[in-house]
Amino acid sequence: MIVGGVGGGMSAAARARRLSEDAEIVVLDRGEHVSFAGCGLPYHVGGEVPEDDLLVQTPASLQASLALDVRPRHDVVGLDPATRTLTVRTASGEERIAYDALLLSPGARAVRPPVPGLDSPRVRTLRTVADATALRSAVDAGARRAVVLGAGFIGLEAAEALASQGLDVTVVETAGHPLPPLEPELGALVADELRRLGVTVRTGVAATAVAHGADHDVVALADGTRVDADVVVLAVGVRPDTDVVAAAGIRVERGAIVVDERGRTSAEGIWAVGDATVATDAVTGERRPVALAGPAARAGRLVADQILRPATARPLPTALATAVVRVGDLTAATTGANRAALTRAGVDHRTVHLHPAHHVGWFPGAEQIHLVVHVAAADGRVLGAQAVGRAGVDKRIDVLATAIRAGFTADDLVDLDLAYAPPFGAAKDPVNLAGMVAANVLDGTLRLWYPEDVDDALATALVLDVRSGAEFAAGHLPGSLLVPHTELRDRLDEVVAAAAGRPVRVLCGSGVRSHIAHRVLEQAGLDSASLSGGMLTLRAALDARGSDLIVTAEPALAR
């Protein structure tokens, strides 16, 4: 008996049938549809995917192909582990159904924050086919203004979809940047792209009320501003849908079902998978639900093995929470731990920023990948990676996700033998380069400074800009000294004099030239460091904190 006919539940059902022709396999779902493409809902709103294409399977097709007894509109309202019985509500009333083995895949519900007015009919979540068709209908009916509450993955997919349909979209996010799991210096790039799409980005502010009007709603924000909306999409997160499970006495942890490595809950004969369960983070060991389709689908398959052939079944893997989203022409992706998670877990780490081209720069169509990689200070293991760019982002994050799963170090990234031809990469792929930079940092060949050190650097160090004069003129830090890296060896005395005993903090466009310069300066005996990711990272980081430090057209000051 499987509760929940989307994601992990349906994956388990299909695997169970392949393992056993004899098993009676029943799938109960409260919804209208089973096995629908939940990840496709925003794309239906945006007109890219017709409704029919969202409905991957029907009860009839699943019966024909896999002899599954799939029952939509069956809402499980009670569960008694002792008697192995479910109480199910249907259109014709309540019934009790017995099971031998039970797999819970209840998923998650949209979080509804305590904001007055969220009961407006113009406010929709984006969890079901009905949600998507309602939003699509609103678009077709001429909605002009949309407010999206929450700039997580689903919120951004909704915002992109609505903007693509010509709506005037405002995204409201309480965190400081869109896609809060991203580092701020990458989130700033996503914010830029949203603005390019015509989306208004309101970060660091919460919605406080939705006022229902005759013609439209008005969303009030905590800073006193108000935004008119013909539709409001509520996408501030999800929480495990476990009220029935908890009421049955099954152990939950902050609302999520606790499972062991075999997917077993605290109750005999009951397993659970998916968004409603607690997962263990592969990098930090943190325990939390991970609401992602991929891990759920794969866990469903493994737990079917646990139920039907436990002797040879494998344990569930830990979670890397690899995720990706398209926002306009950009792709943003993440795997493993971010800086915040590493800090929470107390993992001493080093961070590198790179901006390599997704394939060799001299081949037409090269696009920059903005890449952040965290490695462990102790042993160089890769802990997490994030990337934003217009091409090749998902490939590098998938390679890095595989590397993290393997326990690879920065050195191992250097040695990866990745596919190179000019249309696809480089002899030193961005992943190789990330390993090289991180290995240099770990062994001391390269010493970095970071955008968060900029105030300190300006106050106490010589900031040395080794770009060209033209780049410098287009924007530089106030008080920085311009010495193009090609002139540095000849002008070393000048730099030493300008430093006057202070440290030298070098920067260039992306961190490549400043690395060379740092090596020159360090071997000349100076206290030197190179800005991680260069001006590209610095600009984004300053942007994320709303700073306006960079000046243009100021003559170089040789202080």
Next chain:
Amino acid sequence: MIVGGVGGGMSAAARARRLSEDAEIVVLDRGEHVSFAGCGLPYHVGGEVPEDDLLVQTPASLQASLALDVRPRHDVVGLDPATRTLTVRTASGEERIAYDALLLSPGARAVRPPVPGLDSPRVRTLRTVADATALRSAVDAGARRAVVLGAGFIGLEAAEALASQGLDVTVVETAGHPLPPLEPELGALVADELRRLGVTVRTGVAATAVAHGADHDVVALADGTRVDADVVVLAVGVRPDTDVVAAAGIRVERGAIVVDERGRTSAEGIWAVGDATVATDAVTGERRPVALAGPAARAGRLVADQILRPATARPLPTALATAVVRVGDLTAATTGANRAALTRAGVDHRTVHLHPAHHVGWFPGAEQIHLVVHVAAADGRVLGAQAVGRAGVDKRIDVLATAIRAGFTADDLVDLDLAYAPPFGAAKDPVNLAGMVAANVLDGTLRLWYPEDVDDALATALVLDVRSGAEFAAGHLPGSLLVPHTELRDRLDEVVAAAAGRPVRVLCGSGVRSHIAHRVLEQAGLDSASLSGGMLTLRAALDARGSDLIVTAEPALAR
């Protein structure tokens, strides 16, 4: 002192400077250009990359940035390890140059087979900027017909480039299919794409002579046919350029320089990297030169460490020989060992074929990836993978290359946490699916049969086609029984009767439905197996061997 200013040599020079400001670093190259984009030469012929963009660096730019003393047109003609002296030929005569440490990066030369007439001025290799500009000039001068000898990576890039410029191109390859490192069933797909581009593909035949005409050359083939050519590209492979090295008494093995894991040659104070060196295959342990830009560039960096800070330098990695090529709209890529290499090495393995969509099928633009993965029978370790398709191919091969480097098994592929959103992949990514199918094969849940078994199956088994009637009518094996998989459970008695005690060999379109059917049949007690990769793989495999076994519109025979 570095001999060879492209690839590994230049990479070593740049690293050496970053490690040491004090070192005197001299780079000698026989050619006109140093640090040019060798991989870009075919794209210059095809008009995609201008000549200037091929010249990545110049001696002046390398002097300015890295204080390198780069000397083009310096041909090393002698080497005396005892006195640490090179003999170098330049425009002004011969000179002797002393070194403290010598890094050899001589690269490879094009193989020139003993075919009469290859000295025609219309015959060019594609190794230097001069080669590329000569071919480009021939195109600009109105060449109409090209013959490309060799359908390896460079041959196909040249063929694609010339076809894109409107030339009538014939590719001649002695192996049975283009891209000989690919499995034949994937090579057939590349041959199809070449034909779609208007290229004539002549496989399994050698050129025997090139006759020089006043107006054009004529290439004679071993089967007696003759092909007119305004240009001939010779791309039948490369051999290490090691005559000088071998003459100096440095140990070579079948022409390639023998190096240890630190890149050291048999001579004290001499290291070597790149196409001219012997590499050890990561999977099979086979020793051979690997002529690829990526490994050379990364080895150059590591060997610079070996020379300048040997105490902490890491060993050179073994070779996966990951490679990729664009052919028209197709991408073809490979990593690790192919079937031939595994057979040579005596590695017992299992092979799976899949044809998943590069992202979820219901999202617009889904393209099929034709994927072959080999795993070890003993422990399930991934040994090699190949893929052909229009999108997402390089990503999956890079993930699999990383997995092979990690020593991952089929089970580990299942657990990879790869980035999923509808535009990028699937909850079960093609790599996850490959792991699932391979794991099923390894633990006996799935039993496969292969295209090479087809004659035997037709002679001794019931071939059961579980596709739809329409698919069956469009092409099926003679004598096969049609029972759509959705009807199989109801018509099991009919299948048992038709089998009449014989084995049942099931097939469908790609192997997904036949897997389900196989599970039904096996659990019903039949000797069953599912065709690996289904009709898609079978058609390609039959195509590769020139077989015309598939029939259309024949009524289903229930023998």
